[in-house]
Amino acid sequence: FWLKPLAQASFLVQGNGWNSRAIHSVESTFRIAGLIGRNEAACTASTQQPVRMLPTVLLSTSRSRLSVTAAALAAATARGTRMQLGSEEDQLHRRYRLHILFTGGTLRCDTKDQLDELSSKLLAPMIHYAETHGLVYASKESQHDASLATQCPVSMLPFAIPAAAFHEVVAMSPLWNKLVDAVARDQEWLHATLQVAYRADPFTNRLGCMSKAIHAEGLRQPHMLGIHRSDYMLHEPDNGSKPRFLQVELNTIASSMGAHAANVAKLHRYLLDRYSFGSESATRVLRDHFNAATAKEMLNRLPDNKALQWIPAAMAEACKAYPGAASTTVVLFVCSSDEANFADQRFLEHVLWEEYRVATIRKSLAEIRAEATMDANGRLFLANGNEVAVVYFRSGYSPDDYPTEQEWEARELVERSLAIKCPSVDYQLVGTKKVQQALARPGAVERFLPAADASKLRHCFAGLWGLGPGAEEDAEAVKQALETPEFCVLKPQREGGGNNYYGKDVIDKLQELSHEEQGAYILMERILPRTQQCVLTRRGQAAVKQGLSEFGFYSVYLGDGQATLLSEHAGHLVRTKGEGVNEGGVAAGYAVISSPYLMP
DSSP states (O other), X not given: OEEEEEETTEEEEEXXXXXXXXXXXXXXXXXXXXXXXXXXXXXXXXXXXXXXXXXXXXXXXXXXXXXXXXXXXXXXXXXXXXXXXXXXXXXXXXXXXXXXXXXXXXXXXXXXXXXXXXXXXXXXXXXXXXXXXXXXXXXXXXXXXXXXXXXXXXXXXXXXXXXHHHHHHHTTHHHHHHHHHHHHHOHHHHHHHTHHHHHHOHHHHHHHHHHHHHHHHOOSXXXXXXXXXXXXXXXXXXXXXXXXXXXXXXXXXXXXXXXHHHHHHHHHHHHHHHTSSSSOHHHHHHHHHTTOSSHHHHHHTSXXXXXXXXXHHHHHHHHHHSTTOOTTEEEXXXXXXXXXXXXXXXXXXXXXXXXXXXXXXXXXXXXXXXXXXXXXXXOEEOTTSOEEEEEEESSOSSGGGOSSHHHHHHHHHHHHSSSEEETXXXXXXXXXXXXXXXXXXXXXXXXXXXXXXXXXXXXTOOOEEEOSTTOGGGHHHHHHHTTSGGGEEEEESXXXXXXXXXXXXXXXXHHHSOTTGGGGEEEEEOOXXXXXXXXXXETTEEEEEEXXXXXXXXXXXXXXXXXXXXXXXXXXXXXXXXXXXXXXXXTTTSOEEEXXXXXX
């Protein structure tokens, strides 16, 4: 597209090859910026000055008309409004993006070329900072040299979001903690809710059977440690209402990337601080990109990320709660034997020792089965004689983690022991997609939380519908949703990325499944946030792309069903991916780690 002067301080928006999606994007962006005038009176009221409407602009299709007024442009100038417009030519598969920044009564273009230049200048110092501050993965060639590592996939710049939406979700963290604990301890509701999933999914059924057996035997350890992460995308409606986060999922096991997220926040603070002074081109591009007048203004919009403080602190608190804790008790990290994301885990171990003098030992499930023993009191010991106070699972969330019966026997041994689990099998079951969908039904959250708290959580629920036996009440909603499968996601009871179905694949997969098998899945409304220009880096290379982000908010909880010993918000994670990429896992190779930049 281009902007064509019509009169003084007035512009005409024109474009070639517009399709409906591109037009919708432009309409939405101008509406949010206050640059679409429905009539003179309404526009005058919004700009607080008399307005003469310019002729409506007609794009290449007859479905959309945009009008931009001189007064609205002046108002945008005063607010420092940034707009992102986009056009798309499907036949050529080409994308054209441009940022328009109103400053001092002039229009300046912040183009992809400028970000390409910026990324070229900052790539080397960014990679070196990342590698010298632990933002690394094990290299795929590390079987030949265990010291080999590669740069963790990160975004060069933080991702801009509304500050109000960010703080609103931060305040929900203690409510999610209360909900997870309450659901996990309501065995009747939990297992009744998962009954359909048990019949359709052997893995979830095995976890459910283990939970029932542990409770039938008698729960030795009432304390449960939760390190949760509630994931969201930003919903920005076109009706003028304020942006808000809608929940994608709630992770209750192996909620990873906390250490990396905290270190990426430090990386972004360093880059914006170091390269936003002086008269260099990088300084100008950074200030323009974030619409900030000074370096201090940019730094003030980067929130602290305390994940690397709170997550180890929660483990240390659980160690203190363990009965008979001594200097020889340890935290057992349950990891895969070929873990590539070692640094994210090792940072937690380092803080546990350096700040709390708590030792950690890493074992796979197979190693636990071979080495661990439990005494008559339920105390869990390793082969070297160390007693395990806390078991922290960084694996065990996928069927692939249980290739033989030995792994299942190890998990059962841990669950039966006196050690405090993070998570217990009950907490893990609460994190299933079926429970998430069931909690969205009327009255479900209210079973566990006061109405006022339940209402706050419901505010971030997207559309969720059950499938298969027992989901008849959702049948009509599912039928309507499937008429536009591009706005749906089909989700199984799995974690770790790469498991969901989108668009036409939703229809194809449902046709493959029997009515009984569909019970292992839920259907979810697809959240489609707006994109912005991003610089994504992976394996030493940078690419400027239109990107969108998923935001995770950590929380830590420790309680025994009667008393709450700890319940805190514990930091955040931003995962950014290129436009058109469906999945969002960093370890799975779909996204990079970023941090939030809070806009007023």
